[in-house]
Amino acid sequence: MGGTARRWAVGIGAAFVVFWLCLWLARAVSFGWLPEAEADRWAVAGAFAGAMAAAVGGLTAWWAGRGAQGGAGGRDESVVRQAARADGVAEVEQVAGSRGPAGTRSRRPARKKVSQKAKATGESKIGQVGGDRTP
Structure with missing residues (x-):
């Protein structure tokens, strides 16, 4: 069960x-x-x-x-919500999973829901990754 x-x-x-x-x-x-x-x-x-x-x-x-x-025991079904706003020459990077080389990524299953919102003005940059990010 x-x-x-x-x-x-x-x-x-x-x-x-x-x-x-x-x-x-x-x-x-x-x-x-x-x-x-x-x-x-x-x-x-x-x-x-x-x-x-x-x-x-x-x-x-x-x-x-x-x-x-996503309570106790439900980590693989968690929800990630991220919001970012960048102005001028700012840089924002949003990663819902882990960061690093492929061999060091987390072993947890992929999330069910990722919600990322961003607003950039001027020369700003926003990078969004819904899962793990490798260099």
């Missing part, structure tokens, strides 16, 4: 456990806010358990989704 699939499995399992734990807790412990009638107690306990499970499910879904967006 991959990292992202494992995160989703943990998230779904956590929401499931929280639901049943909260349902049991609301039925086993006598809280003053629970109604007296048995059917009403089950309804309130179910609503309470559902709300707690939804909160845990939302947090774990956010956590599980980060694996696919």
